[in-house]
Amino acid sequence: MKTFSRSFIVFLAAIVLLGLPFQASKVSAASSEETLSTYFPGDIDDHWAYDELDNFVNADLLKGSLDSAGNTLVKPDLAISRAEFVAILVRALGLTTADAGKTFADVPAGKWYTDPIRVASSLGIVNGLTETTFGPNELIKRGEIATMVVRAFESSVKFEGEAKTFSDVPEYFATPFIAKASQAGIVRGATATTFKPYANATRAEAVVMVQRALDLQAGSLPEDATLTTLIDEYETKETEVVNSQDFTKLGDVLDKYMTGYAKAQNAVDYQDYSELAKEGYTLTLEKLTPQKYEITLKTDRFAAIHATGSTYKVTVKGKTDADTQTQNVPRDGYYLLKKMDDNSWKIYMFASDTDDASGE
Structure with a gap:
């Protein structure tokens, strides 16, 4: 509590x-x-990620929504979209830039996620699913989160130590990022030997990974x-x-x-x-x-x-x-x-x- x-x-x-x-x-x-009352979401008590979720809520990094009874919920076990995660990452790091960023056909002007995606793409933190699409409403995968987190924190976190070996991580774009994130303890695996890189990440998992990275920041x-x-x-x-x-x-x-x-x-x-x-x-x-x-x-x-x-x-x-x-x-x-x-x-x-x- x-x-x-x-x-x-x-x-x-x-x-x-x-x-x-x-x-x-x-x-x-x-x-x-x-x-x-918005700082008291009713669905995180006794959750495995309570400390990280509560801290993000307290610091205005994670916003909940109201149910029909007027209760605030953050829905920690719900899958999170690519746009939602980028917004949390940009907010948590206080990222800003005046650069235009990449142009994506599915990220029109005026959406709640337009500016966070612009900022993150300008800084090289995110790429699109294709050259012209970002997929803001697509559910983000665990491997994608590891990739974005490492890119976002690479200048302020020391990725040292021995990388974990996960039996279910193939050679693909996220492999080196998952390895680096495991070196810093930002990711620890779904089990002792597996990471589930293609599984949809939950809101709680996303918050925990970002919180772990924030706790390691020592660049300034x-x-x-x-x-x-x-x-x-x-x-x-x-x-x-x-x-x-x-x-x-x-x-x-x-x-x-x-x-x-x-x-x-x-x-x-x-x-x-x-x-x-x-x-x-x-x-x-x-x-x-x-x-x-x-x-x-x-x-x-x-x-x-x-x-x-x-x-x-x-x-x-x-x-x-x-x-x-x-x-x-x-x-x-x-x-x-x-x-x-x-x-x-x-x-x-x-x-x-x-x-x-x-x-x-």
Whole structure:
């Protein structure tokens, strides 16, 4: 199950607020909660690829669809098309180019997949099924995915080690790419000795292969200070806004420092604090001890940082002394960050150590 992201102020003040007669209105938060629900697909719990699927959903790399009851589904065991996979690959790597790319008769202008295919073909990541057709709606094969992943990551991943030998991989265009992907552990085979290169890949298999490659990216690593300074700035700015009691400015904090699930979760949480202010409560934060950071994962585009050691004095003043609560709250948890298309970094997940947090 997903570890719940909590906003900075919600985490710090949650225990304090339990002692207050405060009930936030959810009417104004309806649209934010609807957005948040898209990060809880109902068909990935207990799936073998849950961790990778959940991470992709949190980071806005994998989009689900709504069923007739309004539930979000990502359909992990459904076969994935060539266009869908290219879109995920381009999104995950943040690939851009102004080049025209190859012209395919079956990729008209204006389709949702037109630009991702243009970008990927321009960069030499994908070719067509023929010289003039791409086959966007054709189901992608496992061998094709291995080929595209190796091409996409060849400049940022070291393909080292011993290649696995699969008894069912013949000599064809994907053979050297499957071998290279196996060297890096990006593919591990359908069984110990087989790969099933011509089998249709599922959405889960596609996500797992891309996630494994992303975890190996080390062509242009960010400086540690780039990541930790972002967190420091976020906490400082949010504290300033909270102490000013101008909760309308918290949206600006979200826009600058957050994306994905963290942004959606905090948008809902911030509604509670706006209601808190309207009911006459005053929330103040005082940082008592500094934050310490351990970077547990750092790649070209993603990072996981364990923050520990800081404590905040949290005070919620009510209309009477009986409604006033003060408590010192430790601030420990994991931040997950991603690199955006404009090369900035943003937080897409936070999990406190009081939850079942384990980083990536």
